Amino acid sequence: MFVSRKYMRAVTATLAGVAALGFATTADAKVEGDTIILGSAISLTGKYSTNGIHAQRGYDFAVDRINEMGGVKVRGKSYKFKIVYYDDESTPARGAQLAERLISQDGVQYMLGPYSSGLTKAIAPVTEKYKIPMVEAEGASRSLFTQGYKYIFAVLSTSEQYLASSIALAAEQAEAQGKKASDVTIAMAFENDPFSLDVRAGVVADAKKFGMKIIIDDKLPRDLSDMTGTLTKVKALKPDLLVVSGHSKGAATAARQLAEMRITTPMVAMTHCEAAKIIEKFGASTDGLLCPTQWAETLSYRDDMFGSAADYDKAFKAVYPDYKNVPYQTAQATAAVMVWKDAFERANTFDKEMLRDALADTDMRTFYGNIKFSEAGNNIAKPMVLRQIQNGKFNVVAPTKWASAKVEFPRKPMF
């Protein structure tokens, strides 16, 4: 008993010492010498790891470029960026824990977002609590911007815009063929998760606007691997437009079964085409499918740091040669770091409150698109673009302003 008590005392003393050391370094960890420390908990392992790593590379690519080009100028002095990462293992609870650790233990005052809406949702309450501004690039869910959060800024378009543009396109095509937009019938298949339900809400709102009729409204389960039931209904009811959202598994399942079941719906739009690699896997049968994206390298956006979207694409591939396509997850992560640089230089201070205000006033042009935040913190200056698979390639077809090809309607898949 005596021994153990002595042992306990030793342990307590050591712990206290470690804690004291920890606090000692906290004081000005946000800016060390000539380095500004940004923090991010991101999915490097677990189910989101692929996209988490895409995002991390986007962050790193931006930091390297900014540091190379003279860094961030604050009060006449040049500072370099550095990012502290922790692996959140793709689990929200861990993400929140790590955000807490970044802020209260490592003293990080400026945050970059994690990957996915779910993780962002888990971290946002923590950054709000400590009043730490966070620029995030990978959480698109509408619900992030309805909570009254003040310290979250997102460079990407929110999820309800993902497939809404396909409704407008369907209306356009109907009118071009001499029909009324309100004659268009829609079949919907959405996974029952926050992201896809947001996408669905956007589709429903736009369909209502045009007076279109939704004739199939199926929810897909989380562990979806078969949607023949929904597709049989599509075959029976013959809608004009089919919209599907269920992450990669939804895209892969839909693309395969559309071909297997010879579904000839004239217009089909779905999310996550690229992530599911449907062109590589299912070839010519995917021709004509419409896929929304946050960003594409063919868009004519540009800035002084990276040049045009195409230049960014080229530069990134030079550093990471194993990328055939640069995913938009990477591009928007880069844009988030650019937003931080811009805010630091305009605010000309390290005070986080003043930085928050500077972030809120952001109005910039980047290779990723224009960035301007609403009151709620989402980017309202950049539209979603819709691409169509044409001869095994993604071509931007809507909105017309950015289109690089004409939409093929009705689609002519080769089964």
Next chain:
Amino acid sequence: MLDNIQVLIVAPVFAVDLLLQGLFIGAIFALAAYGLALVWGVMNVKNLCQGDFVIMGGYIAFTMSWFDIHPIIALPVAFVLMFAFGWIVYLLIIKRVVDRDMFTSLLATFGLSLLIQQVLQLIFGPEVQTTDAGFDSIVLADSMIILPWARIISLILASVLALGIIVFMKYSRMGRAIRATAQDPRAARVLGVDTNLVYAFTYALNAAICGAAGVLVAMIWVIQPYYGIVHSIRAFVIVTAAGLGNLPGVIAAGFGLGIAEKYADFVFGAEFAVAAVVSMLIIVLVYRQLQLYRLRQVVR
């Protein structure tokens, strides 16, 4: 929901289509369930990593597709590899829990299930994968009924495999030993059956069957490291509904589940397909209890 039923009444051709679709997937469910019934009945091990074995089989086919090897050739390969894997798992883990109480085997196989998921994810990443068998579809009834060859072939393969296993269980020496051990392990041991070997063989055979089913799953559906649980649940539902030691029942229940799932999918939406199936299981169980209850009355 009513609209959907109306569609089936107005155009019964779709009802036929759904029935066929259900048969195709039911065959695969039956395979995995058959393996589970075997392990459960013979060893009294509730194998929670059943679905993960299925997914492993799928990944074997996926890996072989890198080398342009057709999934049909991958099927026997997956069977053999998973047999070996099952044997190793038996020696390392299952052997130690086979005589213990139910929770030990549940925990051990649950742990194994987590381990398999994580290792698969480390090797193959979290993306959804498929293997494309490159088959066409048969188009019938003015393209109202479409039979993808991939599914027809998987039905045939599943049937051949099931038949082979039934013949094996009935006529081979090992099959007899397995059945004897299932009836009474102690008596079997007294009569010279090496029950340890029987257990190892049974477990390995189960893994092999699952592996083969997995190849078929990868061919007609998608695989992902975390998808095992879906297949585990279906296997448990089928075995529970059919009852242990009722192998024709397991196959019938497998087909039944497949068909029920397709109709539920069509009528209630995909979201409720599995829920509908599990509700059916509850009805079956309650019905059986009522029957037993009546028997009890007679005895009294």
